[in-house]
Amino acid sequence: MTPSPPDVPAQSHLVLAADGITDWRIIIAADAPPWQSHAAAELAHHLREITGACFPVLDESSPVSPNEIHVGPSTRWDRATTGLSALGSEGCVLRTGRHTLLIAGNGPRGTLYGVGLFLARHLGCRWFTPTVKRIPRQPRPTIAALDEVHEPAFEYREPYCFESMDPDWAVRNRCNGHFPAFGAEHGGGLRYALPFVHTFNEFVPVERHFDTHPEYFSEVGGQRLRHEAQLCLAHPAVFELVLAGVRERLSHEPGLRIISVSQNDRGNPCQCAACRAVDEAEGSFSGSLIRFVNRIAAAIEPDHPDVAIDTLAYRYTRKPPRVTRPRANVIVRLCTIECCFAHPLESCREKVLLRDEAGTGATFVEDLQAWSRICERLYVWDYVTNFANYVLPFPNLGVLAANLRLFARHHVKGVFAQGANPPGGGGEFAALRAWVLAQLMWDPAADESALIDEFLTGVYGRGGPAIRRYLDAFNRLVRDNLHLHASIYDRPDSDYLTPALLDLADRCFDEAEQLAADAEQLARIRHARLPVRFARIAQLPVDAPGREALINAFRADAMAAGITQLSEHIPLARTIDHLHRGVQLTHFARYPGGWSPFDETWPP
Template structure:
């Protein structure tokens, strides 16, 4: 009995809540050890632990958290949590390991920094210091999400939001950023300490500039299939001639100059370790000159040419600056391994082919097999991944969707199969943001540190902390999206997702009502309420955008389209205002938002020639899809019936001689059906043209000028009740004009193709 009493007394004493806690700094602490102490103090204070103090190693009371560091070996960010009597010792590899250990302890206590503007601080008034003996390190050496937060905060002078973002990034273990923000990052790991001298990708012409060299040395630049050398100064569509030894020399000399400048202008602990040298964008091939083609033939793929060139540059650079690493990217779609391996000082990003891949489902078995071959063949394999990017061209129209399950599956697989670093490109749309993007950022951040964590538990932590009392209905909406994405039958591309199978009128009504419940539950918490409103935006947009499909069902439930549109306008404005932009900058962003919303309430009159025909649908500049790499845009035009016209002058005169520039097309993604009309322009005035017998679906477009102009027609689709598919049959009339000397020699106007209106006139009689 006495032994049992002693044991009980011991157990009770071991679990007495903390009445005081010392956080002990080591002798001569460096900045991250000081930050670890400050972060522990702040978090535990907010959690209700009494009598906290930060003290030095000579004045300590127990229990205490003792901070110390060990010597770093290589790219070491590890930490150890080890109990010592009543105390807990956090030891980390210098410089960052101790701070990472502090964050690991906070996670064990239930403290999470879930978003740039939100954190979870549980009640720890009855918490005790745990008994621990564990060592850990992040699963990925390089961890970065390119999400556009720093760009938007900088460009709109949101200083306080910017500070919060960088602290959030540190707290969640991100150790890289795009180089232009190196000076703002609170920590950069060795895997992503990039130079700021060049752009972090698509930067060949920053080492060898066309404006300096092309006139006298066109041989330095890539040759196309027709045997012509060219150089687009905007880093797009053309490359360098990678087999030319003079190109190697010039690029290596320029890189050495950049290294010298960095070392002259930065303290040694901030010297970049990595210099990016990556091909330009939007070019399907590198170079077709005979020497380059010979290298490709020997290597079996263009990536071999890329690696030979990068290796040659690296050898010359390392003669002067040993220890520097050069980062390049494998050419898009490079599935075949080259014969030549990269040197140890060359790192190759294996970039996902986002134009042909889906970010909404886990990588296919074939894709994973290809990645594994690269992982096994190359030292320090790195993946460049893409999500549903919120750039205008890729998120138009906005869609309710998530990448959550694909991301969880992929990151766990990558960690288990030797991927060293992960760079995720996932730009946020700041006007109508993607659903649950901050949740996905949080879960990815946690899994890059420890992929063995329970992802569903992390999701629940985020939902409760971010949406407060509304967490349950918000989770119901999230679950509906996850289920819908999983069950979608087709392939949705990262850059061109179409209308989802699940995005029916019934789905939209059910989830509109779910989110109305969430709004009510969050009504007394302004922060949670605003976050719920943000999640409503893509759904509400879709409800109004597809009003022909939704209006009747919503009306039957007492909800008008005007009501939903008013909510969308109000909520999107409030969400935008929350980012803390400078007033003048906020006004500019609000103008962009208003222009975007015009797609939904543009009052386009039916042209006089179609007056009296029931069921006509009118489309114009508000329905222009933003197309990647296109300069097609709405412009004021006094001759346009809509007031503005979609004008495309892409490629200027180079492409206007192509007969295809005179072609207009109706294309349906679901039927994979294209109907084209070739036009012979007669003057520089507007004329009406007709494409007969088109059947509109949920994913139909009208295109002009090599698809640079794309007018979205999906709003015209009507659910075919009783199988009456003919309700979606139309004749398509469009009003267009051609201008410029490529069409009319001697013209003083700009070469361009203009589209004013697209009118769908129903084949069947409408009441």
Template sequence: AAATRPGPPPLPVRSGPCGRAFVLVDHGRPAATIVIPPDAGEAARRAADILRTSVLKMSGVDLPVVAAAEPSRPNCAVLGFPPESLPPEVATALPTLRPDGFVAAASNGHLYVVGGSGRGVVYGVVHLLEKYFGCRRFSPTAERFPRADDLALGCLYEAVNPANDVRAVNGDLTLDADYRDWLRLTDLREIYGDGYYVHTFDRLVPWRTWFAAHPEYFALMNGKRVPDQPCLSRPEVFDIAAARLREEMAAQPDKRTWSVSQNDNFSYCQCPECLKAIEEEGSPAGPVVRFVNRIAALFPDRTISTLAYQYSRPAPRRTRPLPNVEIMLCTIELDRSRPIAEAPASASFVRDIGDWARLTDNIYLWDYTVNFSHFVSPFPNLRVLAPNIRFFAGHGVGKHFQQTNTGPGHEGSELKAYLLARLLWDPKTDPDAVVDEFLDGYYGRAGRWIRRYIDALHDALERSGARLDIYEPPAVHAADYLSADDVAVYNGLFDKAEAAVAGDREALGRVRTARLPLLYAELEIAKDDMFGPRGFYEERGGRFAARPDMVRRLESFAARCREGGVRNLNEGGLSPEAYVEAFRRFVDVQVEGNRAFRRPVAADPPPAAKYARGDLAVLTNGVRGAADFKVHWLGWEGLDFVLTLDLGAPAAAREIALSTLSDARSWILHPASVACEVSADGASFREAGTKTVPGDHRDEDAVRTFLWTDDTVPPGTLAATRFVRFRVEGVKRLPDWHASAGGAAWVFVDEIVVR
């Protein structure tokens, strides 16, 4: 059976109408005073400010806020007072509160709102404003404060604890403090040591400091020491990490949680000592938990967090994490189209979370709820959020990080953050009711049409049975939930949504931004099907011409991004401006006058099959790759390679070009050099020259074109050219500045052009 999370029993909730037990505003006049203790902390002061400003927005009345040892006048909103200053029925509930829990009560002519040791008093005020006055904060820029000349509460007593003690929804939106408080979300910066949230081994044992002199401190992989991870069996590594952590804790004494966790790569030490621990524990998590337990024992008053991520996700068989060890369990590999408990592909995770829950009740769940490579793309996962959070709760999880990467224009960001926040507070929340409330409040009259779009999108995914991955391009779904017929339905619904709010500038702007993912998907599918029925080009009289409707879509996408303040389109920070520029480059097809168009290419060794299916025809299909390495690029990992193009017949060439990609976050770097050779017969080759990439490959342009022209090579070199051979020398290993230095570097190549 899954572990249950310990804690106090459920708190009573009692409320009922009994007239105007507490009056804030009476016929447009102030009727209450907000009182906080003289030594009020930040939470009580924040609660007072939220109550004051909310009443002002609703009624135009500015209630006074005073600091006093106790309420000395009638009709006070008493916020954040200690137990000795509270009525017994309020004070007795305080020991049952979690840090963010609260009690709200109308008693003795006053309103009392008090919380646990966290931000409970803030959330208590927000709760009253939402439940009894209909206030809402839908986004950092969208709110609802109903106008009223009378604001009063009936008799009430409510004591509430959140289901989860840590409730984080990642992204730009939740950097807004006011918005974060209204959504009752946790600011992780208040909990974790600065720089010590995740992937910290390199901070604790920096390879740049230690690897050259002591390679034995680092992971043994395939018989060779590599700097990817430390060797957790070495006593020196433990001593270095413990000393560094002690220094950092001394510099940040207020931070209670510190990460001691694996670097973000797939390597782990396989020296005899580490392998023995892995075999005993049945998982590479074994050496990690043993190491972290030893660290945690040195700092019993701190929480030491570590990852159960990728290779370390399976729990150890023998070693139980210490009580002050937090297990940060990650779902990165899972299918997002089905609830975890129901998806066959997620069976191993179901096993793993059950195993961890039997070992510890200190699990921090890291979930992924967005397409990281394509923030602005349809990603129909709303229906799995509630069942997944309930599934996690059933396994004793009490802390959550929902990596949603919210931001302007990102698919459903505002809605997803709003829904997740409510589910994290109370997993029993009805997600459909929350979605409807949000859509009506945020989009106005267009809300019902966007609801129909969301339903149609999810229905299409479910009919198809397709998997939903957090890194895939939209073109993967061109035959299922993004089929031409389905996209036509979605566009019809958005046409109606825009028409419904045509006279409401603010709501129309939100609807236009909400349509961005649909436009983005159409553009990405057009790139993948460049000359096909959904492509960017159509053939007219033997020539290719851009389809006017696709040109309009690109222009509309660019305009809507500007209007909506969209800053980035993927995890790598790709800006809309850079995307549009790269898109125009991509669709600047290399057909007219290009002798290489659709000519065969040989490769030795062949490219990796997992990108563009390893199809060498990609190199001469007339389409130049843009910033996404998964579309129209071929890759080689840690290798040099040779490409040979056959133009079919000898003829003079004026220029020869080959393009490569740089995406350091994905371990992709431009090659160290590319040498070009040409031949008339395929046997005897002439050198056209070698191009090199200077510097350390840091901060390179995404796409680099290597160019040889008849005026830059020895005279006559490009005459009688049938075969073109490129000798590509890769960097092979990621350089020192890279976070995963020493790992195998990829080279990605795309369009070959010969004119």
């Protein structure tokens, strides 16, 4: 938030209602678009919940009222929107004048976000989850003089998990990503063409083309690959096929603003003579990729000047090219998949290196710095769960804010934070992470500790402080023991899941359960305890007395909570079967050859 000079005199305080009565009216444009009407309805609804008074919504053709709340730019008070045009597409202003309050923003979402900010900052509203909120009852709410200007730190903000998919929750928490089912009234979001990522095979399917044109696909060790292949980015026919596919998608969905042209989710970049010559000149496999994507972006720009081509800096393409810069209409999503998630990226001692052709390496932070120097629209694809074991305690809560501040300092424009998103959700503290991330993606300078406390108290009541003691102990364990690292594919016997920590967790959850105010709050606390129970069971010897009963009870409670998967792509029933049989709960078993995210090197 940055202050701006007041444009109109303001009263020192505005009293919005008293004892269930108000003479304030909400004013919108006579031809208000759906999102402006929805913003006014949101404000009226919440003000009624807060005050008990009815705030009528009128348009500007109605007679002037003694006290007016203008939602969206107003012809009655046009001077108050001074400076709004200088903000980004989602910036907003909150301003008071004599008997007047203005909440207005840019684009289809700025005014909606302004309403949410006003309710949160000045009336204490919180929307922790789609079903748990805090709307404080205030018989006489009083608003001090306001002159606030707000802009998000990142243009694209997506905390991705099942618990963040509700579009009303997303708008109220100012998330604008691809996946919530936004309607016109929500102002839409930053929509990608589908599929969202890993699109090479969508544009040039190996099943359709390999038999007749194996040269379209990556050459490795002198052989063209049918399986686990990428594209040959030097082949002119591949370029034409991808370009045609991009144009076809854009013609079918004219509202799209981003389309991904990105490597398949595997290794094996093409090493034919032509691709290799480019990559050797660029010092990275990203060289041939960025040159290819730049050509696609240049080809579509005349007909689609508002569309960006998206690609990845992922695994073997994480290191940026030394010569070629991404075009202005290219988005690069830099992925953190190799990193430790227990410590801030900037300070972690586990320096995961990706090797270059000289045998030297670069850390993720060094690659982030290098990409930020050459890429105008750099996004980060971050990971905020354990994909091998969604419900296993994961020690990353203490690094979320530090990493987002790092991204903001290096001019990252968007953040996709991938959590657990199977039907039913259930990732460990997924709703907590989603809410905290949403606030920090808008303002990375926000106090993350205070945010965590707000959520825990708002969702778990008097049991919140007990749960916080466990979370703080977990964070201290990895913070004070720098040899304890966390990947996104960790097993239940990971070194940071110590018996002492789990003992403390049980004591804290016992206390929280005893403090629950009602059955609904108790159910939420017990849901939050499932990860500790899961870790306990998975660490037991297969022949431990009572183990089968513990597994069966856990399964019943997980199903009652709506959980359908405990691991990425693996049904709940299969993981439960693995528990019964004592099978190691590790993600890598699903990949041919035991693939690890740390095995990519240059040169091949």
